[in-house]
Amino acid sequence: MTTRGRIGDDGQDERERVVISSPEEMIASVPAMLGFPPPPGSVVLVGGRMSDGGNAPVMRVDVPGLQDEDTIAPTEGELFGEPGLDGPDGESGLVGGIDPGPAQSLAEFCAREGVRSVHLIVVREDCIDGHLAAQRAMDAAAAFDYWLGLAGTEVVNAFGVEEFAAGAPWVDLFGMVRGIQLDPDATHLAAVYAFQGRSVAASRSDIDRLYLTRDPDARDSDGGDTDAAAMAGTSELVARHDSAAACLGTGERVDDDELAVIGRGLLSIDVRDEVYRNLAQRTLTDDDGRRLLWWALARRRPPKERSVALLLLGAAAYFAGSGVHANAALSAAVTADGTNSLARLMLNGLIEGIAPERLRQVAAA
Template identity: 60%
Template sequence: MTANGRIGDDGVDDPRTVVISSPEELIASIPSMLGFPPGPGSVVVICGRTADGHAGPVVRMDVGLLGGPGSPPGEGDGRDGADGRGGADGWGGAEDCRSGEGEPSPVVADDGPARGLARFCSREGVTDVHLVVVHEDCADGHSAGLRAEDAAAAFEYWLGLAGTQVVGAYGVGEFAHGSPWVDLFGMVRGTQVDPDSTEIAAVHAFDGRVRAGSRAEIERLYQVRDHGACDDDPHGRGPARLEGALEVDRAVRAHEDAERRLEDGEELDDDELAGIGRVLLDIAVRDEVYRRLAHRGLCDRDGRRLLWWSLARRRPGRERSVALLLLGAAAYFAGSGVHARSALEAAVAADPANSLARLLLHGLENGLAPERLRRVAAA
């Protein structure tokens, strides 16, 4: 199979693809695909190409499909399919999907996410997927292996009704060099290669994408505040408004000047940061910064990233919310669903009136692909 790279600076798919030619490499690539290693109780689905030729999402579900002790409950996160909608930690989402009457299905603890994923694959024209079930001892233990097989069978059944083929299904207890894996639909087994040695890991390292230790670690990243951060909003609750296009252009240029200074190693004092945060509350300024982000995504030491992190960590709620929105949009454009969701949810928590953050979250939950969003945003 092939895995997608990143979106190019012109808003179209980067032609780079990563070819995965063995189960060992597929399994070892998952932590880099998601941005963190999924823990026990997860079902990871690597979707093939969609009907329009784009790479499908990498979906992680953590909903207790495996049953028994040690299976964590759902996280209440549509990204992970906890409520039956399915969801993607790469990008995408799915709605509930019902079977035809009289068609028996495998019995598992909860096959709602499998049905939801089938609905998504049908809608997007995904013709094939690979599954990896993460469950303790499933590669060696008999009962754990049977539970993993049941979970994989539920996905195969519902996806088959949607016309999507499960090309391979594998079971692992963890993601680590030398750990065992097993083919859940066959007699093949083996040991894993080093997750840090895969081609996808190398591509992501080159692009400055750092793999976290867990999903919770990523969520905490967007909740952190600096010591001494300003928490009192000095602007009141009304919308900020600049007078005319010239004022908006001047504010956008000031934002870009701050970006360049940060890239050059300079620092912004609190007054300068407050000025940048204030003008970003103007919808016209925010929308222009957002549009330019869609045209040119972030790189590792991008001054925009440094500026938005400073605003998110040091400024009060509404300014913090806009900065988190922009960080979440950048992650969404790059195809990093878990970072996008974490940032956008933090943006809504900081300012429930942030309608653009809510809109992007809705797109994330309903499977709006990054390249589609980026083209709309760049228009």
């Protein structure tokens, strides 16, 4: 697989290639791929081949019934459900203890996006040595294999894990193989993502809280030299934005008056779009001053300016393929300012599964 990079002078995408050659490394890389370790009750799809030759995305869903302790094995018809039959309110009903809805939804996405193959990881407590738990994990894997197969997507293999940790066991749900996980913090992918500034949180809710947090002394109304933003042109405001980012990137401070000018400047669509286009051409790295600047604006400035900063942080996460961070940032942007139409548009695109590369190529043009 490859990680997101920047678009070079020749118009080609420059990315570092990361080779994952064993189940141990693939499983250990999942927390870095998602941005957090998936909890029990999850099924993770690690994308393989796409019809266009590219890399398929990594996706996670909660599966109702996966954590249950039923003692009666479902029949095949109960486990897989009937194609085209939905439960109340148009949702797939819970059948045989496993809800086929998540598998159906991901199968539809894979068919639409041309995902040719995937690897499954089922997260279930006690699934390594517990008979009933192992059976439930195998039931979930079989349901996903069934629906993905109908969509033309091959499930290459399916693994069961109880947690993501160094030395934790994994089991092949379609075979008899077992193994021991590598350290999730020590994989090649984790190192690359850490360099790009993509940290791993303890949980999904921690990521959501990260983008909702503001400083105790954050401004709810304008202050500082905001007239300077009104008087400056687009190129000057973009230059001031970039200069402030460069200062923060080298450890210098940017005072609140300058943050006010930059925040007000980003309310100009022309300024925002130029900063957004520059981001698409050169995505963020770990110590990138733009990231520090947008975090400062998001935590300190009034709601409309905070919303634009969160939009840019969300776009950076989206371009990098971090759907969880993108969703959290863009949702927070819409919460801060319901009129932020670009944030809402990007959030809808994320939900609908628009590929990051497709969005980034358009934004960089």
